[in-house]
Amino acid sequence: MSDLLKQLEQQERELVWQRFGHDEAWRLGCLLVELATERALPVAIDIRRGGQQLFHAGLAGSTADNDEWIKRKVRVVQRYGASSYLVGQRLAANGEELDASMGVDPARYAAHGGAFPIRVDGAGIVAVVTVSGLPQADDHALVVEALTRFCQQQ
Structure with a gap:
């Protein structure tokens, strides 16, 4: 397994919340806006x-x-x-792409x-935070930076 895959899997194991609701979504979103604004990054930020x-x-x-x-x-x-x-990197490591052969429409899914x-600890995945506008590794890194900062404050 590549070092990048190991790193991405480790991030997912470590970045776990005790709770996540509307207030946390607002504060996380504002943190992402602050980081992106400081760096003049042309991104859209979404939490759902x-x-x-x-x-x-x-x-x-x-x-749009x-x-x-x-x-x-x-x-x-x-x-x-x-x-x-992580999904995209796992696929790439196996020489695969996310497409109709996997039962998905690439116009509706982007790995x-x-x-x-x-x-959330004990509850599994409860939400998704997303950044779009930079090269994919940079979009991911910005999200992870914000999540790391936020989780450390909990």
Whole structure:
């Protein structure tokens, strides 16, 4: 297994919350906006629990296309129970792609970095946080940075 896959799996084991609700979604979203604004990053940020969007921001330079990428990345997390980046990297390591041969429509699913599951201890995945607008490794890294900071504050 590659070092990157090991690192991505470790992130998912470590970034677990004690609780996650509307207040946490707001604070996490604001932290992501702050980080992205400080760096002038042209991203869209989204946090959703089930079918409910709890937070959304489109920063300068982002477009409606970023919102479509968010939807596609979120579907990957919801279907496969792992970050969109981890799913994509696992597939790539096996020489595979997320496509019709796997029973999914690539127009509706994107195994590209940026969507990360929010796990609550004892409850599993309860929400998804997503960033779109940067190269996929950078989208993923920004989400992980914010989650790490936030989890350390709990």
